[in-house]
Amino acid sequence: MRARDLKITDLRVANIDGLPKHMILLKLFTNDPAIIGYGEVRDASSATYAKILKSRLIGENPLNVEKLFNRIKQFGGHSRQGGGVSGVEIALWDIVGKFYKVPVYQLLGGKYRDEVRIYCDTDVDGKHTGTDMGKALKKRMEQGFTFLKMDLGIELLYDESGTLNAPIGMLEDMKKYSMKAICHQSGSIDKSLMFGKNYEIFTIPHYATVIHLTEKGLNYLEDYVRQVREVIGNEVPLAIDHFGHVAIEDAIKFSKRLEKYNIAWMEDLTSWQNNKDIKKFADNSLVPICTGEDIYLAENFENIMKAGINTIHPDLLTIGGLLEMKKVGALCEKYGVSLAIHMAESPIGFMAAVHAAAALKNVLAVEFHSVDHPEWYELVNPVIKLENGFMQVPDAPGLGIESLNEDLIEKFRKADCDEPWKDTLDWDKEWANDREWS
Numbered sequence: 001m002r003a004r005d006l007k008i009t010d011l012r013v014a015n016i017d018g019l020p021k022h023m024i025l026l027k028l029f030t031n032d033p034a035i036i037g038y039g040e041v042r043d044a045s046s047a048t049y050a051k052i053l054k055s056r057l058i059g060e061n062p063l064n065v066e067k068l069f070n071r072i073k074q075f076g077g078h079s080r081q082g083g084g085v086s087g088v089e090i091a092l093w094d095i096v097g098k099f100y101k102v103p104v105y106q107l108l109g110g111k112y113r114d115e116v117r118i119y120c121d122t123d124v125d126g127k128h129t130g131t132d133m134g135k136a137l138k139k140r141m142e143q144g145f146t147f148l149k150m151d152l153g154i155e156l157l158y159d160e161s162g163t164l165n166a167p168i169g170m171l172e173d174m175k176k177y178s179m180k181a182i183c184h185q186s187g188s189i190d191k192s193l194m195f196g197k198n199y200e201i202f203t204i205p206h207y208a209t210v211i212h213l214t215e216k217g218l219n220y221l222e223d224y225v226r227q228v229r230e231v232i233g234n235e236v237p238l239a240i241d242h243f244g245h246v247a248i249e250d251a252i253k254f255s256k257r258l259e260k261y262n263i264a265w266m267e268d269l270t271s272w273q274n275n276k277d278i279k280k281f282a283d284n285s286l287v288p289i290c291t292g293e294d295i296y297l298a299e300n301f302e303n304i305m306k307a308g309i310n311t312i313h314p315d316l317l318t319i320g321g322l323l324e325m326k327k328v329g330a331l332c333e334k335y336g337v338s339l340a341i342h343m344a345e346s347p348i349g350f351m352a353a354v355h356a357a358a359a360l361k362n363v364l365a366v367e368f369h370s371v372d373h374p375e376w377y378e379l380v381n382p383v384i385k386l387e388n389g390f391m392q393v394p395d396a397p398g399l400g401i402e403s404l405n406e407d408l409i410e411k412f413r414k415a416d417c418d419e420p421w422k423d424t425l426d427w428d429k430e431w432a433n434d435r436e437w438s
Ligand SMILES: [Mg+2]
Pocket: 241, 242, 267, 268, 293
């Protein structure tokens, strides 16, 4: 088939859950039965964000990636809303690669490296000590991982009297309604968090909780980190996530305690829109601050870079896909910001992240959440194989995924969603005057 004759014919999705998160896989079909583009909507998102794009894409030539991206860009937004546009953009690149028989990294300008460093988020359930966390991280190191991240948050202090300072009753509300909202988020986000009092608590920004740590609380958490370092040593990078929605002044206070522990970064200490607090932290702490997993489009990173962010970690399935990741990489060069790639999705999102990381000039590592789920690796053919904490960049066409494991997709299908790959005929009628000016 000539390139100019290739057309998009269908878009379908499959919702899976349990490996460990809710993942939405996407297929973009073409009039060449041998060429199907694989994409993915952001974790814990809605397939609607992709399906609404279908009628804007049918009949179009999938090889014109930037043209189609600009057509659908207006339907994306921050966090999960970026997932539809991003998932389609990745599927388009997969199609281009398969049509011209080249790997995606080559389409992005070639690669800087043959293998990509992977770091896995590590959490320990329930009440535990820094030594427990250190042992869990040590296990990662024994598996070959060379860059570590742990969750460390104020939920550890809930049962330690005299460690937190907050309006009377607020902490009880948090425990009662929404423990998950400020705890680490292994597995899927519970739908119940999105309603009623849960939603209110889940979405309080850091500056509005006025939660502070007492000296006793600071001592407790510092001792936790000391215990972790005692087990894993001082030589491996260690990042910290999910500190909790506390006042930025207290994040700064705690970070001063951590300076001697060589922390790679502290993550999302304020909502990313809050440039004032990012600047305050950057001006007053010697621990790097990181954010970015919920930001749509590269252009929206520039203000946080101006505010003094040290590290960003965009999610490919929120930022808008591979070209936006390339653009944000260029902004990192301009502002002297380091970059990691946030990734909590299936092997489709993972392989897209691997190609992006191969094609970016500077990248620290790609995140990974599924190390304890052996079936995650088998969701695609060929199966994913990490080697000593690194992923080899494949040279096969497109993303390097030949097919999906439909048996596993059926096994892990999400209970409250349509069956995998159900037709999306209902969305063919969707249209609007999409012109963004008059
Ligand atoms: Mg995070």
